[in-house]
Amino acid sequence: MKHLAALLMTIILLLPAYAMLPTTNGATASGMHVxxxxxxxxxxxxxxxxxxxGAETFDMYMCTLLIAGQNLSGASPVNQTEKNxxxxxxEFTVHMPNATQTLVLSFKAYGIINATHKIKIFERRLYVDxxxxxxxxxxxxxxxxxxxxxxTVKFYIDGKYVGSETISSIAANxxxxxxxxxxxxxxxxxxxxxxxxxxxxVVFNNNQQEYSRTIYIGTPPNYxxxxxxxxxTLSVLAGWLVFMFLFRxxxxxxxxxxxxxx
Numbered sequence: 082m083k084h085l086a087a088l089l090m091t092i093i094l095l096l097p098a099y100a101m102l103p104t105t106n107g108a109t110a111s112g113m114h115v116x117x118x119x120x121x122x123x124x125x126x127x128x129x130x131x132x133x134x135g136a137e138t139f140d141m142y143m144c145t146l147l148i149a150g151q152n153l154s155g156a157s158p159v160n161q162t163e164k165n166x167x168x169x170x171x172e173f174t175v176h177m178p179n180a181t182q183t184l185v186l187s188f189k190a191y192g193i194i195n196a197t198h199k200i201k202i203f204e205r206r207l208y209v210d211x212x213x214x215x216x217x218x219x220x221x222x223x224x225x226x227x228x229x230x231x232x233t234v235k236f237y238i239d240g241k242y243v244g245s246e247t248i249s250s251i252a253a254n255x256x257x258x259x260x261x262x263x264x265x266x267x268x269x270x271x272x273x274x275x276x277x278x279x280x281x282x283v284v285f286n287n288n289q290q291e292y293s294r295t296i297y298i299g300t301p302p303n304y305x306x307x308x309x310x311x312x313x314t315l316s317v318l319a320g321w322l323v324f325m326f327l328f329r330x331x332x333x334x335x336x337x338x339x340x341x342x343x
Contacts, residue, residue, distance in 0.1 A: 113203035115129060116132075122264045123180065123211055123214070126176050127174075129173045133202060139192035139194055139200075142171075143190070145188070147160075155176070180211070181213055190204075214263065215298065217236060218258060220256055220257070221234065223253060232247065233278070243266075270298060274295070
């Protein structure tokens with residue numbers, strides 16, 4: 082009896098949890114997976130891939146995308162986009178707005194049976210941090226007497242690899258600038274940028290194949306108040322010295338006269 086009571090109690094406790102499980106109207110369990118960047122540059126065009134598992138259980142699939150943000154100027158699509166197919170794999174192209182913000186991408190997936198019965202499978206939201214791209218410019222030179230082809234420069238931020246750029250060819254004894262647009266995925270403040278050249282005979286301006294420097298992400302701190310404080314302190318000090326000088330001079334001029342005795 083004790084074991085039966087314990088079993089009944091377990092069943093009672095599990096019933097609410099079972100009632101909350103998602104149902105698929107006889108279809109096998111389906112899932113929704115979204116691939117795409119969570120950090121993007123302003124005015125950049127990026128792609129997001131949506132994959133719905135369990136595609137064999139429905140005759141057709143539909144997926145919608147709606148973006149939202151504080152300022153959608155320059156962004157697209159600004160209205161809800163809808164796509165349909167039979168394999169459950171969708172690709173959406175999003176053009177990021179021209180203002181920094183957090184952009185919300187809302188995806189909804191539906192399974193359709195007999196072209197009439199629609200079942201919402203899952204909904205996913207991605208929060209994309211839209212930032213200003215940081216432009217990295219480096220000058221490299223070929224020290225060889227012949228052209229060097231496919232020169233690759235790798236970029237690291239705080240020791241982490243963030244990307245690379247390749248120059249197709251550098252002529253003998255020539256210099257060339259290389260530009261890389263990096264979307265900061267780090268916090269504001271100082272960071273260490275390191276650039277590395279893998280090609281023999283090509284160096285940076287320091288005549289080395291590695292170059293490091295400190296960069297600042299975000300708005301640099303304003304130290305003008307230190308200068309202003311220094312100027313104010315000097316002004317107060319100068320005023321105090323003038324006052325003391327005039328006071329002492331006046332004190333000497335207005336000294337009490339010595340009266341003659343009668």
